[in-house]
Amino acid sequence: MEEKLTHAQLAKLILKNVGGSENIISYMSCMTRLRIEVNDKSLVNIEEIKGLDKVKGITMSGNICQIILFSELDKTYREFDKLFHDIPENTAVDSKPKSKRSPLDLILNFVSSVFTPIIPALIASGLIKAIVTLLASANLIDTTGTTYQLLNVVGDTCLYYYPVYIAFSGAKYLGCNQYLTALMAFIMINPSYTEMITGVTEAGKSYYSLFGLPIRAVTYTSTIFPMIAAIFGVWIVEKIIYKYMPDSLKTSIAPTLTILLSLPVCLGILAPLGSFLNDGFGIVFTWIYTNIPVVAGLLLGATGSFLVMFGCHMIPVVFAMTNFANLGYDVIYPILSINSVMVGFIALAIAFKSTDKKEKSYGITVSFVSAVLGITEPALYGIIMNHKKGLLSLVIVGGLYGAISMVLGTQTTALVSPVLGFPAYMGKVLPFIITMLVAAAGGFLIPVLLGTGDKDKIK
Known part of the structure; x- marks a missing residue:
């Protein structure tokens, strides 16, 4: 008979059986699972974890260990997170995995890490939108009233600011500044930027000028792939700047330079490429759905x-x-x-x-x-x-x-x-x-x- 464990005890045993803190690259709460990315998967004791009280199952895909906890997840994750943050700095993990990860593992890890935290906001916003639409179609709510108007705003907000969610979540995964990356996303969906692009296209032009460079005139509100691409632009620029800039200038100058140099990289190259992917997906999806x-x-x-x-x-x-x-x-x-x-x-x-x-x-x-x-x-x-x-x-x-x-x-x-x-x-x-x-x-x-x-x- 398995020993009954508190959530704190369970968290400690999980940490021990995934190889300790030095074997962890990242971890997150994923709906019903504690999802842990490890350096060396051979150090994960699957059978030991599977036999722990409150653990309902475990899957291992590449370097990703997913421990199924269902209703026990929230309390266990809090204890695990608390435990992990109590670890002294000199035991910080090496983010380079010792066992080779396949491209599929890398893609799955990136996608899960970026999009899973956004799901609660999407659920809340989307369901409110659906309920309001249903009430309006049944004439159960006054569509001219402020209650309807405000709930409609709530329903539309998450998708409108979707690029910001992606930017913030993606920056956390990559380890770059979340707020600078979110700033780039806000720039891309800023109504003033959208108005500027509309003016350019209405004038019959496909490009506008930034520092004398031609930039494709595209709007990015509610898009996914352009922002995913732009995240990597900010990450690369920030990495280069912080590597070569003197420490005395990093606090005041580095953030400004990061944004200024990210503008041509993101808006001139990466986001337009992401836009082509966005359009391409739409074409492929329409063909499959039709044919x-x-x-x-x-x-x-x-x-x-x-x-x-x-x-x-x-x-x-x-x-x-x-x-x-x-x-x-x-x-x-x-x-x-x-x-x-x-x-x-x-x-x-x-x-x-x-x-x-x-x-x-x-x-x-x-x-x-x-x-x-x-x-x-x-x-x-x-x-x-x-x-x-x-x-x-x-x-x-x-x-x-x-x-x-x-x-x-x-x-x-x-x-x-x-x-x-x-x-x-x-x-x-x-x-x-x-x-x-x-x-x-x-x-x-x-x-x-x-x-x-x-x-x-x-x-």
């Missing part, structure tokens, strides 16, 4: 749960965020979010067929957590991963409802679960209901028909 929606939905639905298991789910979420910024809605995220309904009902089916009282009780509990609250990890790691036909059901049902969702055009205006956040899915009500019913009914019936239960349990 092969069945294939796209089938693949995303069939692999959605496995993306969560391996910590890769933020990649399609970033593309969903791009659609929110470009279109105001998205058809990718409904497939990812309705996955929680499917997972919940698959877990319920396994619990229904199981003769193990403990598994039956746990399965019923986590099916509710997944289907209603939108948190899939308890069901995935605690039930479904233990059953071969449960895993097969993820692929079959996921592919089925994913294809249906994409063909029907199920859409959302916010990153919210389909049950608690249903107002965000009301843009197309019937496709949403059909997709939900297929995910729920298929999630329960397919594993039962396949014969899930005690016999298909993975030993």
Whole structure:
């Protein structure tokens, strides 16, 4: 029987079993997981961590260790963070990993580190926007009143200032000055800058002049890729300036020079390149959505749960965020979010067929957590991963409802679960209901028909 631990004790044991503070590059709270990037993954004691009280599972992808804690995450993270900051400066970590990281690991780590902290703001802003729109369409709120107007502002604010969120979050990951990077983002979305660009384009010009250099006339409000590119510009310029400038001048001169030199680098080269990527994604997405929606939905639905298991789910979420910024809605995220309904009902089916009282009780509990609250990890790691036909059901049902969702055009205006956040899915009500019913009914019936239960349990 595992020893009961306080959150402080658990944090200490986690730190010990990931190789100590000297083996940690970065760590963050990631919805239901403590996500730790390590120098040397061979020092991570997976089996020891897995057996700790309150730990529901652990995954290791490259140098990223993800410890699944569910409702215990917040308190454990606070203790872990407190513990880490109590470490003396002379034990600071070496940020160069000893084990080689693949390009995919680097991309996944960057994407998760930058975008995961932004999600709560997106959820709040997007859901408020959806509720206000729903109330207005039902004539339940006065659209000329200040309450409606203010709530509308709240709903639009997060996407408008999206580049600032990305800049602040990305700068933290790269280790450059967050406030200078955010300043660059504010410059790029400043209404005066947008007005200047509008004036340039209305005059029939594609470029304007900065220090005599031609700069492409582009606006960057609500964009993603231009700001991601610009982050690296500020990072490079700041690194060079702080490396060669005398210490006596760094406080007063370095910040000013960083911004002045970042302007041509970011606005002249990197942000326009990011803008081409933004436009390119829009073209590719439109082509896929128009020509092969069945294939796209089938693949995303069939692999959605496995993306969560391996910590890769933020990649399609970033593309969903791009659609929110470009279109105001998205058809990718409904497939990812309705996955929680499917997972919940698959877990319920396994619990229904199981003769193990403990598994039956746990399965019923986590099916509710997944289907209603939108948190899939308890069901995935605690039930479904233990059953071969449960895993097969993820692929079959996921592919089925994913294809249906994409063909029907199920859409959302916010990153919210389909049950608690249903107002965000009301843009197309019937496709949403059909997709939900297929995910729920298929999630329960397919594993039962396949014969899930005690016999298909993975030993």
